[in-house]
Amino acid sequence: MAAITRLLKPSHFSSTSISFMRRSLSTAAVSETAKSPSYPHNPLPSGVDPSGRNVQWVFLGCPGVGKGTYASRLSTLLGVPHISTGDLVREELNSSGPLSQQLAEIVNQGKLVSDEIIISLLSKRLEAGEAKGESGFLLDGFPRTVRQAEILDDVTDIDLVINLKLPENILVEKCLGRRICNQCGKNFNVASINAKGENGSPGISMAPLLPPSHCISKLITRADDTEAVVKERLRVYNDKSLPVEEFYRTQGKLLEFDLPGGIPESWPKLLEALNLDVHEGKQSAAA
Numbered sequence: 001m002a003a004i005t006r007l008l009k010p011s012h013f014s015s016t017s018i019s020f021m022r023r024s025l026s027t028a029a030v031s032e033t034a035k036s037p038s039y040p041h042n043p044l045p046s047g048v049d050p051s052g053r054n055v056q057w058v059f060l061g062c063p064g065v066g067k068g069t070y071a072s073r074l075s076t077l078l079g080v081p082h083i084s085t086g087d088l089v090r091e092e093l094n095s096s097g098p099l100s101q102q103l104a105e106i107v108n109q110g111k112l113v114s115d116e117i118i119i120s121l122l123s124k125r126l127e128a129g130e131a132k133g134e135s136g137f138l139l140d141g142f143p144r145t146v147r148q149a150e151i152l153d154d155v156t157d158i159d160l161v162i163n164l165k166l167p168e169n170i171l172v173e174k175c176l177g178r179r180i181c182n183q184c185g186k187n188f189n190v191a192s193i194n195a196k197g198e199n200g201s202p203g204i205s206m207a208p209l210l211p212p213s214h215c216i217s218k219l220i221t222r223a224d225d226t227e228a229v230v231k232e233r234l235r236v237y238n239d240k241s242l243p244v245e246e247f248y249r250t251q252g253k254l255l256e257f258d259l260p261g262g263i264p265e266s267w268p269k270l271l272e273a274l275n276l277d278v279h280e281g282k283q284s285a286a287a
Ligand SMILES: Nc1ncnc2c1ncn2[C@@H]1O[C@H](COP(=O)(O)OP(=O)(O)O)[C@@H](O)[C@H]1O
Pocket: 062, 063, 064, 085, 086, 087, 089, 106, 107, 110, 111, 112, 113, 114, 115, 118, 140, 141, 142, 143, 144, 145, 148, 224, 233
């Protein structure tokens, strides 16, 4: 394993993006909108204190769990970029670039894109961010394999890994209800979820997140959000990404978060779990 890691090591990240990641270890504090986080369960390694620089967090969780939704809200709140490798893949796939056709085939079968392609897309995104003065990041959808986690570990320190969780039947319903406005790019969800509690776990209700009237005629569904492809993505998650949870659990960085419901119930609880002290007005501004 060590040999593979050595082989793949930083060469997969261009030198600029490595320097960006390294430099982001010593840059500005969390933006004024929120107080610096401290962690009740102290998942941080000793000597690493996120209060003196922008956060470097990873979001894990099955397809449809809401990584994008919560990462995007925290991005606004903390003033750090939300970087979704799924979005990077879709941008490339919708471009007329040389990878477009190959990516469409992989994504629409619910498979994972190769580590090399993902790391190249992520490097480019980090470099573009660096040019704009970005620092810190909330990674959504990366790492998704232990190999990706090892490569990331070689180039920078991740402070915290937030593992969002929902029961599998809800994940399928949520993916099937997902809609995107092809003009403004915002995400909505037409599913109305009312799952009964099972084996002592509480029931979960989620109201639909409906689009405003001007988006209704422009809604599209992701080609990989069909029932068969969602089930394959869940299978691939359990196979390739569950070990990533274990990777970070062993490092003491994993914060498990069972979503109690939709955004109104989950968002305040997530802020509480992160010990983010948000002022009333600011919190609603970020929501
Ligand atoms: N880190 C990654 N490694 C490999 N493939 C990825 C990665 N991130 C995204 N992809 C590809 O992009 C697709 C969409 O990703 P994403 O939007 O994160 O989906 P999901 O809703 O399943 O979490 C994935 O099914 C996969 O094909």
